[in-house]
Amino acid sequence: MPVSPTPLDWFPLWLSLQVAASATIISLALGIWLAWLLANRSFTGKELVDALSTLPLALPPTVLGYYLLVVIGRTSWIGRAWEEVTGSPLVFTWRAAVIASTLHAIPLLVKSSRAALESVDHACERAGRSLGASEWRIFWKISLPLARRPIAAATALAFARSLGDFGATLMIAGDIPGRTQTAAIAIFDAVEAGNTRVARLLVIVISILTAVIVFVANRLEQRRAA
Numbered sequence: 001m002p003v004s005p006t007p008l009d010w011f012p013l014w015l016s017l018q019v020a021a022s023a024t025i026i027s028l029a030l031g032i033w034l035a036w037l038l039a040n041r042s043f044t045g046k047e048l049v050d051a052l053s054t055l056p057l058a059l060p061p062t063v064l065g066y067y068l069l070v071v072i073g074r075t076s077w078i079g080r081a082w083e084e085v086t087g088s089p090l091v092f093t094w095r096a097a098v099i100a101s102t103l104h105a106i107p108l109l110v111k112s113s114r115a116a117l118e119s120v121d122h123a124c125e126r127a128g129r130s131l132g133a134s135e136w137r138i139f140w141k142i143s144l145p146l147a148r149r150p151i152a153a154a155t156a157l158a159f160a161r162s163l164g165d166f167g168a169t170l171m172i173a174g175d176i177p178g179r180t181q182t183a184a185i186a187i188f189d190a191v192e193a194g195n196t197r198v199a200r201l202l203v204i205v206i207s208i209l210t211a212v213i214v215f216v217a218n219r220l221e222q223r224r225a226a
Contacts (some may be wrong), residue, residue: 008201009179012186016206018111019094019182020162029101031069031109032151038110038141039117041165057107061167068100068172094180097173101162108161112154116147153220160213164206 038050041051073079074089083089090096120143128138144151166184173180175189183202190199 008198012183013202013205015094016163016180016183017095019097019101019165020159021146022098023105023162024155024159026098026102027075027105027109027162028155031154031158032144034106035117036143037112039114048128054107056103056218061165062102062171064103065100065168068096068103068168072099072172074095085101091172092174092176092180094173097165097180097182099171100168100172101165104118104165105158105162108158109151109154113147113151113158116150116154117143120146134145141179149220153217156187156213156217156220160210160217163209163213 008123034049038046038053069091070076071078072082073218074083078089084167089110090099098167124142124146125138128142133141164184165182166188169182170185173182173183175185179209181189187199187202187206190202
């Protein structure tokens with residue numbers, strides 16, 4: 001009798017979407033704040049902050065994963081504090097995967113958002129200040145609306161980047177089926193096990209999702225240019 005194919009486990013895909021969404025939200029908040037700071041303020045160490053915000057793009061994923069193990073591992077003060085509060089370690093959980101994906105997504109948002117905020121017509125901002133608006137109000141009512149399309153495009157690309165993170169996620173979240181196994185890790189496991197059907201299906205789904213995200217990002221950029 002022919003052996004029926006093993007049913008596809010969709011958990012890695014849903015986990016990847018959850019991790020990517022969480023990482024994108026965190027990256028958007030931190031990235032826009034950091035981009036505004038770099039675009040509008042002069043302070044000691046500004047170039048160092050700029051370099052450090054870009055570093056995750058240049059570092060090999062395994063190096064970034066090692067740094068994360070040192071910083072949030074069970075022997076670090078952050079890891080110990082987390083375990084005392086929650087009763088469970090931070091590493092080898094889906095939250096650790098969110099942290100890894102966030103570090104990969106933030107540089108994209110910082111670079112694009114900074115460029116967008118620097119290209120805003122500063123005459124509009126000066127007009128707001130002359131009318132007595134606070135810097136907070138100027139940011140929300142003038143700067144951010146004028147820069148919204150490139151920031152939205154960068155957010156879409158950050159989501160796509162988070163969706164496919166592999167190396168750093170594997171090091172600090174592990175490969176635990178049903179708990180921390182993301183789609184990228186599941187594809188690797190399927191290839192290693194010779195399960196080409198599962199690998200092919202996951203690759204197709206991830207490729208379609210990424211293509212749609214890139215299309216949306218390109219459309220946002222084209223509308224901005226128009």
